[in-house]
Amino acid sequence: MPTENLTIATDAGHDLAGSLELPTGLVRGAALFAHCFTCTKASKAAVAITRALAREGIACLRFDFTGLGGSGGEFGRAGFATDVADLVAAAEYLADRFGQKILLVGHSLGGAAVLAAADDLGFDRIAAIATIGAPSDVPHVLERIDGDLAAIRESGSGPVSIGGRDFELSREFLERLETIDLLAEVERLRVPLLLLHSPTDALVGIENAGLLFKAARHPKSFVSLAGADHLLLDDRDADFAANVIAGWATRYLPMRDDWPMPEDGVVVKSGHGRFGTEVHTASHRFVADEPRSYGGDDAGPTPYDLLLAALGTCTAMTMRIYADRRGWPLEGTTIHLTHERNHEEDCEHVLDGEEGQIQALTRRIELEGDLSGEQRARIVEIAGKCPVHRTLEGHLHIHTTTAG
Numbered sequence: 001m002p003t004e005n006l007t008i009a010t011d012a013g014h015d016l017a018g019s020l021e022l023p024t025g026l027v028r029g030a031a032l033f034a035h036c037f038t039c040t041k042a043s044k045a046a047v048a049i050t051r052a053l054a055r056e057g058i059a060c061l062r063f064d065f066t067g068l069g070g071s072g073g074e075f076g077r078a079g080f081a082t083d084v085a086d087l088v089a090a091a092e093y094l095a096d097r098f099g100q101k102i103l104l105v106g107h108s109l110g111g112a113a114v115l116a117a118a119d120d121l122g123f124d125r126i127a128a129i130a131t132i133g134a135p136s137d138v139p140h141v142l143e144r145i146d147g148d149l150a151a152i153r154e155s156g157s158g159p160v161s162i163g164g165r166d167f168e169l170s171r172e173f174l175e176r177l178e179t180i181d182l183l184a185e186v187e188r189l190r191v192p193l194l195l196l197h198s199p200t201d202a203l204v205g206i207e208n209a210g211l212l213f214k215a216a217r218h219p220k221s222f223v224s225l226a227g228a229d230h231l232l233l234d235d236r237d238a239d240f241a242a243n244v245i246a247g248w249a250t251r252y253l254p255m256r257d258d259w260p261m262p263e264d265g266v267v268v269k270s271g272h273g274r275f276g277t278e279v280h281t282a283s284h285r286f287v288a289d290e291p292r293s294y295g296g297d298d299a300g301p302t303p304y305d306l307l308l309a310a311l312g313t314c315t316a317m318t319m320r321i322y323a324d325r326r327g328w329p330l331e332g333t334t335i336h337l338t339h340e341r342n343h344e345e346d347c348e349h350v351l352d353g354e355e356g357q358i359q360a361l362t363r364r365i366e367l368e369g370d371l372s373g374e375q376r377a378r379i380v381e382i383a384g385k386c387p388v389h390r391t392l393e394g395h396l397h398i399h400t401t402t403a404g
Contacts, residue, residue: 002272002297008063008093014072016086017041018063021054024276024299025287026269028057029127029253030094031103034087034110035062036133036231040069045107045132045232045241052242053105055299056250059098060105063090079170080113080138080180087117091125101127103249108133108204108230115212116185128192128252130245133230135204136211138180186215194248196241198225221248273297279306308337311361311388318386319367319379330379331369338362361392 002022007015019041031053035046041062050060066082067075073082087104094102104126106114111134118126147160157170186193193216197209213222223244228237267280268288275290276299288303290296301309312335323330341359365383367376383389 002274002276008090010066010073010086010089012066012073012082012085014066016063016066016072016090017070018061018090019050020059020061021050022059022272023054023057023287024273024289024297025057025271025278027059027098027272029059029100029103029249030098031058031060031105031249031253032087032091032094032114033060033062034083034104034106034113035065036108036110038068038075039107039110039231040064042069043107043231044235044238048232048235048238049105049107049132049242049245052239052246053103053249056246058103058246058249058253059094061090061094065110080109080116083109083113084117084120087113088120091117091121095125101125101253103127103253104129105245106131106134107232109135109138111135112138112180112182115182115189116180118191119185119188123190126191128194128249129189130194130196130248131212132196132225132232132241133198133201133204134195134208134212136182136208136215138182183211183215186212187217189216192219192221192252194221194223194245196223196225196244198228198230198237200227201225201230203230273299276300304339304341308339308361311363311386311392312337314386314388315363315365315383319365319383322382323375323379328371328375328379329369330367330371333368334366336364336366 002024004020004022006018006020008018009015031050033041033046033050035041035043039046041047041064046062050062053060063086064071065075065086066073071086091102091104102125104114104118106112106129111131114129114131115134116138118129148158149160152158152160152170157168159168195209195213195216197204197206199206209222213220225232225237225241228234228241232238232241261282262280263282269278269280270276271278271287273289273296275294275296277288279286279288287300288306289299290302291298296302315335316333319333320330339359339361363383365380367379371379
């Protein structure tokens with residue numbers, strides 16, 4: 001999937017560094033991901049979840065909070081209120097760019113931040129909110145700070161260590177953390193909420209999820225990340241959380257109305273990848289692409305895969321109809337198809353205006369069931385009469401017109 005690096009201006013005068021994960025095909029919605037305390041947009045959870053959402057057609061922005069990663073500003077003087085302001089700025093960028101309600105996703109303190117930011121952003125601009133390992137009590141973060149906090153309150157600033165990293169914190173940073181009533185913020189929510197939390201989370205206990213869930217209004221959901229650690233360091237845990245959020249989010253980010261299904265034929269629309277293309281039929285949508293070895297994102301079958309699939313599926317269906325009409329015990333079919341060609345050379349020939357090479361499709365058919373030799377021979381013979389086979393071997397003309 002293509003990743004667009006961008007910057008977002010803040011009212012404080014500095015820029016936030018962001019990475020927008022775009023679907024290979026078209027965009028059905030947009031989401032914003034807030035990373036955990038002192039993490040960055042490059043955290044395992046941030047990357048896994050934003051890319052999983054992109055695979056579902058949801059453009060997802062992950063960004064660095066003030067003073068972290070590639071973002072400007074001073075982390076030690078920012079505090080929770082600044083995180084909320086950062087989220088509002090990033091969310092407004094997404095809402096303006098894509099022109100629709102967005103999904104907010106937050107991990108750990110980032111989860112608390114998206115809950116607190118919802119009211120400031122406006123419920124009418126939010127489709128839904130999902131959190132992972134979010135605390136119900138924001139000041140509890142102070143317990144994770146290794147340093148003399150009393151001295152910081154007395155002198156105005158001082159050094160601390162958070163997760164093995166050194167920072168200079170201000171008195172304002174601490175005060176902003178201590179004044180947040182997150183449960184009151186959750187009680188005011190008027191959007192769908194999904195809480196994901198591990199019962200074995202050693203940093204933010206599972207009781208936090210219980211308090212948040214109790215405070216929230218319906219529709220609300222809870223998913224247990226059993227066995228996962230707080231940071232989702234295991235790829236399987238990160239992928240599971242990502243897929244759950246992506247699946248849940250599609251309920252609240254429905255397919256856009258400006259992508260009507262064609263009444264007949266197929267409509268193809270270019271997407272965001274180099275080759276990624278949306279295919280729209282009267283009742284289905286999917287992405288076609290090229291493999292990474294040819295410069296694509298490998299997000300879907302290639303055009304030649306689809307060609308072979310058309311012949312193979314039509315062959316299987318035709319043989320099934322023929323056997324069923326005669327009451328023959330055909331239990332199943334397996335068809336292996338290949339295309340003999342040099343794809344890159346073919347493309348170069350077309351671009352140079354030269355005639356294409358003579359190509360061949362090879363089809364190997366396996367029939368399952370207690371069929372006689374004569375029945376097998378007749379079924380294989382009928383395979384050559386399937387409609388797609390006849391189209392490919394017939395006198396096919398392609399007529400091209402332009403619109404607009």
